[in-house]
Amino acid sequence: MNDIWQGLAQAARLIVARDADLIEIATLSLQVSLGATLVASLIGLPLGAWLAINRFRVRRVVIATMNALMGLPPVVVGLFVYVLFSRSGPFGVLGLLFTPTAMVIAQVIIITPIVASISHQAIRDLWADYHDLLISLNASRTQRIKALLWDGRRALMTASLAGFGRAIGEVGAIMIVGGNIDHATRVLTTAIALETGKGEFGMALALGFVLIALAVLVNLTVHFLSRTERGSRW
Amino acid sequence: MVSTILPLTVENIALRRRGRRILGPISWQLGGTGITVLMGPNGSGKTSFLRAMHGLERISDGRLHWSAPIDQTRARQSFVFQTPILMRRSVVDCIAYPLLLDGVSRRIARDRAAEAATQVGLAAMLDQPAQLLSGGEKQKLALARALVRGPELLFLDEPCANLDGRSTSDIEKILLAARDAGTRIVMSTHNLGQARRLADDVLFLYVGQLVEFGPASRVLQTPATPEMTAFIKGDLLP
Numbered sequence: 137m138n139d140i141w142q143g144l145a146q147a148a149r150l151i152v153a154r155d156a157d158l159i160e161i162a163t164l165s166l167q168v169s170l171g172a173t174l175v176a177s178l179i180g181l182p183l184g185a186w187l188a189i190n191r192f193r194v195r196r197v198v199i200a201t202m203n204a205l206m207g208l209p210p211v212v213v214g215l216f217v218y219v220l221f222s223r224s225g226p227f228g229v230l231g232l233l234f235t236p237t238a239m240v241i242a243q244v245i246i247i248t249p250i251v252a253s254i255s256h257q258a259i260r261d262l263w264a265d266y267h268d269l270l271i272s273l274n275a276s277r278t279q280r281i282k283a284l285l286w287d288g289r290r291a292l293m294t295a296s297l298a299g300f301g302r303a304i305g306e307v308g309a310i311m312i313v314g315g316n317i318d319h320a321t322r323v324l325t326t327a328i329a330l331e332t333g334k335g336e337f338g339m340a341l342a343l344g345f346v347l348i349a350l351a352v353l354v355n356l357t358v359h360f361l362s363r364t365e366r367g368s369r370w
Numbered sequence: 371m372v373s374t375i376l377p378l379t380v381e382n383i384a385l386r387r388r389g390r391r392i393l394g395p396i397s398w399q400l401g402g403t404g405i406t407v408l409m410g411p412n413g414s415g416k417t418s419f420l421r422a423m424h425g426l427e428r429i430s431d432g433r434l435h436w437s438a439p440i441d442q443t444r445a446r447q448s449f450v451f452q453t454p455i456l457m458r459r460s461v462v463d464c465i466a467y468p469l470l471l472d473g474v475s476r477r478i479a480r481d482r483a484a485e486a487a488t489q490v491g492l493a494a495m496l497d498q499p500a501q502l503l504s505g506g507e508k509q510k511l512a513l514a515r516a517l518v519r520g521p522e523l524l525f526l527d528e529p530c531a532n533l534d535g536r537s538t539s540d541i542e543k544i545l546l547a548a549r550d551a552g553t554r555i556v557m558s559t560h561n562l563g564q565a566r567r568l569a570d571d572v573l574f575l576y577v578g579q580l581v582e583f584g585p586a587s588r589v590l591q592t593p594a595t596p597e598m599t600a601f602i603k604g605d606l607l608p
Contacts, residue, residue: 268426269455273468274444283467287458 143341147349150342162346165323166354168236168310169303172243173251176303177296180248184255184295185281185288188263199256205249210242214312217242221313234315239323242309247299254298258291259284293362297355304351324350375438375446375522376554377401378423383432385418385578393418393578395432400523400556404570405549407586408558409598411607414575416558417452420525423556424449445472447523448516452531454508456500461492464500465515472519486514490544506537513544517553524548526557530564542568562602566590574598576607 150158187199219225221233221241232238262284270280285292307325314321316330324347331340377399384394393415400406400423408416421427423434425444436443448468457464466483470476487493490510495503500511509529516524526545530538545568549555559565565572569586576597582589593599600607 265455266457268449268451269457271426272424272444272449273471275471279471283457 139337139341142338144345146338146342147345151346158343158346160319161322161324161327161343162350164236164321165304165325165347166350168239168243168323169300169306170354171236171240172247172303173296173300175240175244176248176251176299177292179244180251180299181255181285181292181295182281183248184252184257184292185259185284187252187256188259189277189280189284199253202249202256203253206253208246208249210246210306210308211312213242213245214309217245217309217313233313234317234321236314236321238313239310239321242313243303243306246306246309247302250302251295251299254295255288255292258288258295262288262291290362293358297358300354301351304347304354375436375443377437378523379435380423381433381435383422383429383434385415385422385427386430391430391578393422396580397432398573398580398583400554403549403552403554405545405555405557405568406571406573407565407569408556408573408575409560409562409565409601410558410575410581411601413577415578416575417527418578419575420449420527420556420558424525445519446521447525448519448521450509450512450516450524450526450529452528454512456503456508456511459500460497461487461500461503461511462496464511465518468515468519483514483518486518487511489517489547490514491540506533506540509533509537509541510544513541517544517548521553523554523556526555528558528560530559530561538564562590574601 187195187202217238218233221227221230221238223233232241263280266280266284266287270283275283305325307329310321310323311326311329314323314326316322316326322330324343328340328343328347331337331343378401380396380398380400382395382397384396385392396419408419410416418427422429424447426449438446457467459467462480462483464483465486466476466479469479469482474482484493484496487496490513492503492507492510492514495507500508503511513526513529516526529545530541533541542564545555545557557568565586569590572582572584572586572589573580574582574589574593574595574597582593582595582598584594589598590602593602597607
């Protein structure tokens, strides 16, 4: 229990002192996770909507696979991306291994199925409500998807935030593809793992509290900007 | 308004669900002007018939012949559902949506939607979320949305079901105004009083079959079939 209080106090000290290392690590954490969330949302949200309104032969298999991929083991994803981007791998020439870009790629692979699955569920329910109306109004396929994405934006925001939550707390994959290199690819989660390994529990806990605070702050900011509570009556 | 999609010739259409025929075969012609009221007990096929004509149901047998190419007919007709389907938008944005689909600019679409809302008595609620309206207001919104494109043909599936007398009266006034403006209306109802007030023609369905059709003054006063006679008398039909 004492460690926890020490961790809280240390977190407060680091924040008040605007510790340069902490700011650098936290900033990179946010950049990588927000970048991955943005890319995953650009892929996952339209994919979820498309799967919700289209019927094709292997649709159920695709949806079941997508749902299963929500539980992708990050370490396996990290290993997969490592092999792809290592010197001898097919994309080794790009020189992306041990860079934030590789970390973003790994996180995109991990969270896209989450974003797509949650958005698919949300859009499917909305499509069930809107189906007859949009067909009756002669809306084109693109117009239908646009209407569903716009009217379902709050549920879709939740899907993106779920993806962000998974990304910001992820450690296994980015440890492998990023390498936890100081001043280069070190983020909050890998720093916590490092400090814990060194036996610096106070510092590890302090970084943990900062990580939680960041995650909460991003969620609150998004909810505030999108006026979720004001619009909840929709 | 001169119709470009009517007359509609319904040629032996039938609907089947899981191998069971739920409607037809029905042959009929929809033309002219005025209000045609579909009547019949529950399960007689009123809703299925309306949806089939509008293109919301896949027809198992038979054909629909429109007077315009099929790709031009949908945009010139509207459908009002028994339970209004409202988008998660404000009243004015819900009504403006069909115009946006047609490529009308957002500003003009909202102006025209505001006019349509005013005509159905929703002027004071333009910026309210549509989901918060009362049952009668929701149906008025659905009606305004259906009329905002100036359709040649309007289908309504029991638009006044579950509405009180005042809301029913408001809806009927809107329908009569639309009819007078030239919109051809086909609607279903259980309400004999409403049929007497609105119908120019009555079409009676029973067990998926078209049993009787004719001018309202004749069908409602001197029905030619035992089913329609029993329905008007309020007898229970098997």
